Amino acid sequence: MYQTGQELRQAARRGEFTAHTSGLARGFVQANLVVLPFSWAYDFLLFAQRNPKPCPVLEVGDPGDPHTRALAEHADVRTDVPLYRIYESGELVDERKEITAIWRDDFVFFLLGCSFTFEQALLDAGLTLRHREEGRNVPMYRTNIPCRGAGRFQPSPMVVSMRPYLPGDAIKAVELTREFPMVHGSPVHLGDPRRIGIEDIEKPDWGDKVSIRPGEIPVFWACGVTPQLAALVSEPPIMITHAPGHMFVGDRRNYEFKL
Amino acid sequence: MYQTGQELRQAARRGEFTAHTSGLARGFVQANLVVLPFSWAYDFLLFAQRNPKPCPVLEVGDPGDPHTRALAEHADVRTDVPLYRIYESGELVDERKEITAIWRDDFVFFLLGCSFTFEQALLDAGLTLRHREEGRNVPMYRTNIPCRGAGRFQPSPMVVSMRPYLPGDAIKAVELTREFPMVHGSPVHLGDPRRIGIEDIEKPDWGDKVSIRPGEIPVFWACGVTPQLAALVSEPPIMITHAPGHMFVGDRRNYEFKL
Numbered sequence: 001m002y003q004t005g006q007e008l009r010q011a012a013r014r015g016e017f018t019a020h021t022s023g024l025a026r027g028f029v030q031a032n033l034v035v036l037p038f039s040w041a042y043d044f045l046l047f048a049q050r051n052p053k054p055c056p057v058l059e060v061g062d063p064g065d066p067h068t069r070a071l072a073e074h075a076d077v078r079t080d081v082p083l084y085r086i087y088e089s090g091e092l093v094d095e096r097k098e099i100t101a102i103w104r105d106d107f108v109f110f111l112l113g114c115s116f117t118f119e120q121a122l123l124d125a126g127l128t129l130r131h132r133e134e135g136r137n138v139p140m141y142r143t144n145i146p147c148r149g150a151g152r153f154q155p156s157p158m159v160v161s162m163r164p165y166l167p168g169d170a171i172k173a174v175e176l177t178r179e180f181p182m183v184h185g186s187p188v189h190l191g192d193p194r195r196i197g198i199e200d201i202e203k204p205d206w207g208d209k210v211s212i213r214p215g216e217i218p219v220f221w222a223c224g225v226t227p228q229l230a231a232l233v234s235e236p237p238i239m240i241t242h243a244p245g246h247m248f249v250g251d252r253r254n255y256e257f258k259l
Numbered sequence: 260m261y262q263t264g265q266e267l268r269q270a271a272r273r274g275e276f277t278a279h280t281s282g283l284a285r286g287f288v289q290a291n292l293v294v295l296p297f298s299w300a301y302d303f304l305l306f307a308q309r310n311p312k313p314c315p316v317l318e319v320g321d322p323g324d325p326h327t328r329a330l331a332e333h334a335d336v337r338t339d340v341p342l343y344r345i346y347e348s349g350e351l352v353d354e355r356k357e358i359t360a361i362w363r364d365d366f367v368f369f370l371l372g373c374s375f376t377f378e379q380a381l382l383d384a385g386l387t388l389r390h391r392e393e394g395r396n397v398p399m400y401r402t403n404i405p406c407r408g409a410g411r412f413q414p415s416p417m418v419v420s421m422r423p424y425l426p427g428d429a430i431k432a433v434e435l436t437r438e439f440p441m442v443h444g445s446p447v448h449l450g451d452p453r454r455i456g457i458e459d460i461e462k463p464d465w466g467d468k469v470s471i472r473p474g475e476i477p478v479f480w481a482c483g484v485t486p487q488l489a490a491l492v493s494e495p496p497i498m499i500t501h502a503p504g505h506m507f508v509g510d511r512r513n514y515e516f517k518l
Contacts, residue, residue, distance in 0.1 A: 042301040042304065045308065046319055049304065057308050062410075151321075178518060181518065185518075259437060259440065259518065
């Protein structure tokens, strides 16, 4: 399997790896991708500033430049993500393995923190990750928690990821993840899913269902899929993202993002 | 004296209060102000994203709108700061008590975290603040630590504020301020000032000199005056800021910015 972010990116670049990245290239930072035309970049950067829990910005490219500098040495965001989603005017129109052919001179990429980064800290402290135990992608849900709008980005709902824990471990998970504010930080909710507008915990909007065992409560973290929902609502002419769970994997270590 | 941010802002608005704000309206958040034309707003927001220690963004206004919503309920950034500085093409051209007459429809304001906010945590933990003991503004210095550039904002030097402590208290100060990442967080340096390009600790570039007593070492935090130096270097046609130490004071409590 892939030992480093670079190995995983190279496999994605060759089109060989198109799966979700939870638990892969262990120890290396993972990130959400958003690509927008420069004319929408300010509104999005402001949307991220106003919604730092779901949208912690780790790196922003210069207009037209698809190469990273902060999270990885000269990675190419057009090819190095396992799977991409293309949104046009708020509609998901395509899913593809690379975006080189449709890259434009006015495109700006944003890489946002991902909860897969703090998962290592949870494992290292002896906590479980149910979706990894069950070989699945983490479950993600649309909530009724409103994001703040910014320019043409409307106040759209926050997306959350969920991991089930016994109450004592839920407390530990709060303590551990607060130390990682740049990758969503502490949870936004725990317990009754209906309090944040999730009607059926068995039916995630993205990712896979996982088991919740007797005595466990669901714990919810802000999720970097939030901008994809914002795109559906706010309808930029074009926006490209990673497919949920199919993250950009960098060269920097997870623990570099610990406070 | 002023018990709340609102009282201080009202006095500033009436033109009665034009002094520095260290130690005033105790318990209320203080912030650095930057005002730029909208055409420079993206470059600045990106500069802030790439330099989060000196430039933690707490609030951004909508174009033309001088009223705050996040840090204070409907404060007016044109009148509510004690003293303003006007920079034109990289030159400090004026210092004035209000900017209503020169406000423009395309102006965007940014409020950035200020170390005065974590000073309360230092006091509450029994640490001293030499500049307050001596009734002065905090000393601020230009360093040789480069900021990352962003668009037209060149890689300009980081500005730091300095507080002297005995080594044991310096350690405590690191522990306490790391809990406040949105107001500069932990220090960027401690000890020998020359290692960060400060030739003479007795001659701050902004604010006032303070005493360093036997056994004490200077401890340096990233400072929100950094954008003013960036403006000198990068020469936007117009940029308006607070005068160093003469901060915007909000309605939110310092401890709301603790992690």
